[in-house]
Amino acid sequence: GESVGLHLPTLSVQEGDNSIINCAYSNSASDYFIWYKQESGKGPQFIIDIRSNMDKRQGQRVTVLLNKTVKHLSLQIAATQPGDSAVYFCAENDGTYKYIFGTGTRLKVLA
Amino acid sequence: DTAVSQTPKYLVTQMGNDKSIKCEQNLGHDTMYWYKQDSKKFLKIMFSYNNKELIINETVPNRFSPKSPDKAHLNLHINSLELGDSAVYFCASSQASGGGTEAFFGQGTRLTVV
Numbered sequence: 001g002e003s004v005g006l007h008l009p010t011l012s013v014q015e016g017d018n019s020i021i022n023c024a025y026s027n028s029a030s031d032y033f034i035w036y037k038q039e040s041g042k043g044p045q046f047i048i049d050i051r052s053n054m055d056k057r058q059g060q061r062v063t064v065l066l067n068k069t070v071k072h073l074s075l076q077i078a079a080t081q082p083g084d085s086a087v088y089f090c091a092e093n094d095g096t097y098k099y100i101f102g103t104g105t106r107l108k109v110l111a
Numbered sequence: 112d113t114a115v116s117q118t119p120k121y122l123v124t125q126m127g128n129d130k131s132i133k134c135e136q137n138l139g140h141d142t143m144y145w146y147k148q149d150s151k152k153f154l155k156i157m158f159s160y161n162n163k164e165l166i167i168n169e170t171v172p173n174r175f176s177p178k179s180p181d182k183a184h185l186n187l188h189i190n191s192l193e194l195g196d197s198a199v200y201f202c203a204s205s206q207a208s209g210g211g212t213e214a215f216f217g218q219g220t221r222l223t224v225v
Contacts, residue, residue: 008152034213043115043201043216044154051211087152091214097142097166099205099214101154 008087010106019077023090023102028071030092034099035064035075038087047075047088077107085109114138117202117217124192125225132187132220134202142166143185144203144214145177154201160185161207192224 013019025033031052036044050057050064050073057064063076073090087106091099117134124130136143145157159167163179174190185202199221205214 032211036216038152041219043203043218046213046215049213089154095211097159097161098144098156098169099203100156101146104152104154106152 008104008106010108012108012110013080014110015080015082017080019075019080019084019107021075021077021088021105021107023073023075023105025071025073025090025092025100025102027092027094027100029094030100031095032093033064033066033073034091034093035062035073036089036091036101037084038089038104040086044089080107080109082109082111113217114215115202115204115217117200117220119220120218121221121223123223123225126192126194128192129188129190130192130222131189132200132202132222134185134187134217136183136202136204136215138204138215140204140206140215141182142205142207143179143182144205145185145187146201146203146216148199148201148219150198157200158185158187189222192222194224197222197224 034049035047038044048059061078065074087104089104090102115136142161144159157171158177160179176188179185199219201219202217203214206212
């Protein structure tokens with residue numbers, strides 16, 4: 001159960017630039033995907049979701065892209081701000097009472 | 112109003128002790144979960160309950176015993192605590208099996224076993 005040997009990737013971006021965070025998922029049966037943001041000392045917070053019948057969904061400053069062929073998700077954050085600094089997780093769900101999380105990416109916004 | 116609340120936020124205890132973490136959700140959700148987050152931020156599901164019934168137990172040692180007195184509560188009791196139990200534990204809830212709806216997470220309980 002422990003992520004022994006796994007290292008939390010870090011993405012550093014300049015304030016105002018766009019950020020792209022990637023995620024590979026494992027279950028071909030997953031049909032619902034979520035991006036979460038986790039700030040220090042807090043629980044994961046919902047950012048945006050996408051169902052498997054879509055390949056792109058846009059929110060406010062965020063866009064999620066889904067490529068089912070290669071089982072890949074990405075989160076794009078436009079005009080990254082200091083408040084975007086956090087750990088970002090993708091999660092997949094196949095309707096079986098659990099959300100499987102990716103390893104997470106730490107986003108650091110440089111002033 | 113906090114949607115998913117868990118107590119305590121911090122818990123420091125000695126090896127061998129028994130401790131409980133409580134969780135309540137006021138979202139009217141049917142399903143509740145316990146997740147464990149290790150020092151590398153990896154989030155792993157431990158249990159899920161639907162309408163007070165255990166649905167998933169992800170090979171968690173039986174020292175961990177969840178209890179759901181009603182749909183809005185899912186508590187976690189841990190017996191004979193070990194150093195390796197140190198982690199942040201998150202409670203979450205979702206509508207039904209989670210298909211098509213997100214899970215809402217509590218603020219976490221940081222458990223430190225010394």
